[in-house]
Amino acid sequence: MTVLVRSDAMTDSDSQLPEWLIPPAGGFTADDLDHFPQLPAHTELLDGSLVFVSPQASFHPLMVSLLEHGLRSSAPDDVRVRREMSVVLGRRQRPEPDIIVIRDTADLGPDTTAYQAADVLLAVEVVSPDSEIRDRERKPQLYAQAGIPHFWRIEREAEPTAYIHARDPRTGEYTIIDVHRGAFKVDVPFPVEIDLNEIHKL
Structure with missing residues (x-):
């Protein structure tokens, strides 16, 4: 599981992230998920942060x-x-x-x-x-x-x-x-x- 946190917690090392993946101030919104076709399947939004799902056991x-x-x-x-x-x-x-x-x-x-x-x-x-x-x-x-x-x-x-x-x-x-x-x-x-x-x- 990977969580991409809000922008107020971002650091300089995060500058290597794709621009579209960098959270705006206040975090992502529910509507944003429909505008990022690059997101992995089953990405969730919790408290303004993107949550990426890890591979699952059977x-x-x-x-x-x-x-x-x-x-x-x-x-x-x-x-x-x-x-x-x-x-x-x-x-x-x-x-x-x-x-x-x-x-x-x-x-x-x-x-x-x-x-x-x-x-x-x-x-x-x-x-x-x-x-x-x-x-x-x-x-x-x-x-x-x-x-x-x-x-x-x-x-x-x-x-x-x-x-x-x-x-x-x-x-x-x-x-x-x-x-x-x-x-x-x-x-x-x-x-x-x-x-x-x-x-x-x-």
């Missing part, structure tokens, strides 16, 4: 595929499941959850590059070694502040484990409402049953 894409299939096969007609699409949470916040569930009215067609937080019902992060702090702390905090009602965090433990969070409207923060190892069934944001151990068959 657990991560396989688990994302498993979750995508499970959610998509159970999704009602009024929602859509999207994989690795960024979400605009604010002017300087545009992370890319591994999976999101959105309202069908939010899908603007094949040219869509990001969704708005108000249209997201569920955000899912599969934790990787290079993103542990972001996936466990900062990104859930931002998702909750933006009003996303549900968050799942998937951990690679002795048995794949799902930490199911719901946003408390009184505090604006997530609370863990359940922890599932292996197979689990939930009713929100819609009824779905997924066996995380199926990853071993992929």
